[in-house]
Amino acid sequence: MESFFTRYRNLVVLLAILVMQIAGLAMQVRRTSAGRGTLDSEDPGSVRLIRLWANAIISPPERLIHGTKLGVVGGWSDYIDLIHVRQQNQDLEKTIGRLRMEQAALLEDARQGQRLQALLGFQQNYIYSTLAAQAYGSGGSDRSRVFYIDKGSHDGLKPDMAVITGDGIVGKVRDVFGRSSQVLAVNDTTSGAGVILETTRIRGILKGDLSGQLEVVGIVSDQRIHPGENVLTAGGDLIFPRGLPVGVVEKVVPDPDRDGLVDVILKPAAHLDRLDEVLVITSTQPRFSPQEQQDINASETMKGSESSAVNDQMKASAIMAEKLPGLIDPNLPSDQQPLHDNSNPNPAGRPPQPLHPDEFSPSDATPIPAGTGPGDGSDAPKPKAKIPATQPAAKPTPLTPQRDQ
Amino acid sequence: MALLGAEFRRDFEIRRYPVIVYALIPLISLVLQAWLPRVTGPYDWFDLPLVVTVYFALGRRSPIQGTVMGAAMGLFEDALSHRPIGINGIAKTVVGFLAASAGIRLEVDNQAIRLLLNFVLSLLSSAVYLFVTRFLLGMSLEWSWITELLRALGNSAIAVVLFPLLDRLQVKD
Secondary structure (H helix, E strand, O other), X not given: OHHHHHHOHHHHHHHHHHHHHHHHHHHHEEEOOOOOEEEOOOOOHHHHHHHHXXXXXXXXXXXXHHHHHHHHHHHHHHHHHOOOHHXXXXXXXXXXXXXXXXXXXXXXXXHHHHHHHHHHOOOOOOOOEXXXXXXXXXXXXXXXXXXXXXXXXXXXXXXXXXXXXXXXXXXXXXXXXXXXXXXXXXXXXXXXXXXXXXXXXXXXXXXXXXXOOXXXXXXXXXXXXXXXXXXXXXXXXXXXXXXXXXXXXEEEEEOOOOOOEEEEEEEEOOXXXXXXXXXEEEEOOOOOOHHHHHHHHHHHHHHHHXXXXXXXXXXXXXXXXXXXXXXXXXXXXXXXOHHHOOOOOOOOOOOOOOOOOOOOOOOOOXXXXXXXXXXXXXXXOOOOOOOOOOOOOOOOOOOOOOOOO | OOOOOHHHHOOOOOOOOXXXXXXXXXXXXXXXXXXXXXXXXXXXXXXXXXXXXXXXXXXXOOHHHHHHHHHHHHHHXXXXXXXXXXXXXXXXXXXXXXXXXXXXXXXXXXXXXXXXXXXXXXXXXXXXXXXXXXXXXXXXXXXXXXXXXXXXXXXXXXHHHHHHHHHOOOOOO
């Protein structure tokens, strides 16, 4: 027996290691009712421990390399950026001031919108709390489109939190370690998110294909889907809030597996291949920073002063109204009120005949001198009336009564 | 390609390296494998841990060491991904064992043999990965043999450049 193991020890060691790994795999993968193998979204404790160890060993040098690269690239770009930096700084400070005012107004609008939606009973998620993180590593293969960020459980991250950039959605947090987290990108083949086409309002499931392209799968063929249409998150997956940009329709191809269905290939809104900084949505509940709260209070104060000014104006109008003759006289019966008086308040009729009529007198018989009418083509100089803008206009002589009742 | 008889096998030199090399080179390959795809984007047609596994297995000519090293590298790769831990482990275990077994019989200083071995073992690793995922575990896996072919070519090219550099690290008697 001893000679057998000595003679075949290479094969024995190989088989032992293979069997151990197969047994380990069997503990991680379970069969579905459809007979397919599937992996639990949460790793068993022992597997999680291995991932933790691997992350603890690989992450520090990986961060070092990434930090060095950022330092070199950043140093060079900083040197270039120093040109005109003072002017840019001044411009940016002005912009920040303006944006803060706009932000205060927008926050106020958002709060108002929320109140209204609460009244209407909508279950709407809002992004109010995000955490910026630096992406520094990957899963190492296109078979696993994951990447690592430098924020973990110590920063309040939890599994299934959405990860976005300013351009669009990126992925979701999968594994959370102490100081880092693994993010599953939306273009991984095992990823999934509920999306909706902006114009046609067609819903579908977003996933990635082997080449890392985004596609919305299992959509019933529809002639209205055209390239260029925006695709947004639908909000039904309880991970991504509704309305976040996902991408733009690039083309529509038939589903290779199912007749009558199409796959919509998307151009992602976020640059999934070149991610440096991302935002993790840590909370969708309304939560304002002290600065934002201060801006809101300032906005409320401004709003209060505006309303008091409006009240003052209304009070002044009421006082003026008391001094002016009204259309309702409390001392008269209702049928004799001035409001119901249909008689002409200015019974001018025809103007009285002048005692000494001249050319300016309103008379049908008085001929108009030739060459004084408008558009008669006369080149004769006309006297120009110079009336200063602040001068009150002269009272016109009533020629004929214009008010007919 | 020279297949040699048993009496000549013992004449082959077993390469030895400082202990730090055994620790650092695999670690660097794992770190670079995790970091470089962020630089290369979709063109990540390489598998540095596999190349390093093949190199040490060929040089050490010990199937057990090749097996253990392949298993360790593969398990690390799996642990960094979101897939079950063990798929890459099995693939690279087989590769390490076969590379060491080939190292016993072949003159591995020849660049053409190194290139060919890396190409074949890369494809074998992909095939084992596919077999374990689809048939052993019954999991769905999108697959493109063209990508695997490009990866095998990339590994071969890297091996041609990397192996002579690593040769300089060995301890001379």
